[in-house]
Amino acid sequence: xxxxxxxxxxxxxxxxxxxxxxxxxxxxxxxxxxxxxxxxxxxxxxxxxxxxxxxxxxxxxxxxxxxxxxxxxxxxxxxxxxxxxxxxxxxxxxxxxxxxxxxxxxxxxxxxxxxxxxxxxxxxxxxxxxxxxxxxxxxxxxxxxxxxxxxxxxxxxxxxxxxxxxxxxxxxxxxxxxxxxxxxxxxxxxxxxxxxxxxxxxxxxxxxxxxxxxxxxxxxxxxxxxxxxxxxxxxxxxxxxxxxxxxxxxxxxxxxxxxxxxxxxxxxxxxxxxxxxxxxxxxxxxxxxxxxxxxxxxxxxxx
Ligand SMILES: O=C(O)CCC(=O)C(=O)O
Numbered sequence: 473x474x475x476x477x478x479x480x481x482x483x484x485x486x487x488x489x490x491x492x493x494x495x496x497x498x499x500x501x502x503x504x505x506x507x508x509x510x511x512x513x514x515x516x517x518x519x520x521x522x523x524x525x526x527x528x529x530x531x532x533x534x535x536x537x538x539x540x541x542x543x544x545x546x547x548x549x550x551x552x553x554x555x556x557x558x559x560x561x562x563x564x565x566x567x568x569x570x571x572x573x574x575x576x577x578x579x580x581x582x583x584x585x586x587x588x589x590x591x592x593x594x595x596x597x598x599x600x601x602x603x604x605x606x607x608x609x610x611x612x613x614x615x616x617x618x619x620x621x622x623x624x625x626x627x628x629x630x631x632x633x634x635x636x637x638x639x640x641x642x643x644x645x646x647x648x649x650x651x652x653x654x655x656x657x658x659x660x661x662x663x664x665x666x667x668x669x670x671x672x673x674x675x676x677x678x679x680x681x682x683x684x685x686x687x688x689x690x691x692x693x694x695x696x697x698x699x700x701x702x703x704x705x706x707x708x709x710x711x712x713x714x715x716x717x718x719x720x721x722x723x724x725x726x727x728x729x730x731x732x733x734x735x736x737x738x739x740x741x742x743x744x745x746x747x748x749x750x751x752x753x754x755x756x757x758x759x760x761x762x763x764x765x766x767x768x769x770x771x772x773x774x775x
């Protein structure tokens with residue numbers, strides 16, 4: 473299959489996914505982590521899993537047109553007054569940084585209701601842990617190459633971003649691009665308060681294959697969170713709205729990394745409620761949803 477081609481999901485073609493008997497969860501195509509341990513599989517389809525392991529992303533058709541229309545309608549009805557705008561990317565905003573827990577809960581419920589069921593036929597027993605609308609206003613800037621935070625133990629598991637636009641996206645209105653294979657180079661924890669742009673660029677500077685991926689409304693780029701990615705400017709008069717969820721294997725412990733004042737890198741074990749109330753950018757110690765915390769080294773040398 474070629475990127476951008478439709479890949480029918482089992483959930484879509486055969487009705488709601490039937491919960492299957494648990495089976496050996498490890499990758500059937502054999503990606504191994506740096507220590508040589510096989511990784512837990514992400515996708516149900518072995519061909520897609522092999523492509524995902526090789527490239528760090530796949531493109532899959534996940535949402536029916538009615539679901540896309542419903543998500544557009546619901547998005548238009550919400551009060552996005554306090555979503556975060558980024559001074560370094562003019563015209564780009566993200567809903568998950570909105571400080572209101574009730575707003576974030578409403579977005580998570582929307583994704584649980586409309587996106588998670590579609591993904592149940594594509595991903596191998598995953599849950600949504602981060603639910604986000606990513607918006608590019610007309611004339612918005614590009615988002616420079618970067619890598620997402622670490623959400624779990626990446627020696628064993630992959631977490632994924634599911635980037636699913638609610639209208640067709642191309643290079644002219646802010647589609648996503650990925651540095652192919654970069655996920656195999658990114659082997660360090662990414663803390664929320666330790667910028668890693670330069671380190672990421674350095675680690676992948678010789679990787680020239682950086683496809684800018686056109687995506688139809690309802691298709692999704694499913695991307696390993698270790699992948700370096702970016703998006704193009706929106707040079708059109710239309711707002712670009714994308715569903716951007718992070719999903720993790722259901723059994724995986726969830727992590728959030730933070731560098732404390734003396735530069736110690738802390739690993740917080742959290743539950744799914746953490747990202748509903750945690751004020752992103754504040755020290756996470758007092759946030760709801762923290763299960764325990766452990767120092768794992770010096771941020772400067774690890775992150
Ligand atoms: O939606 C976009 O334009 C970029 C999204 C992105 O890079 C991210 O969420 O990390």
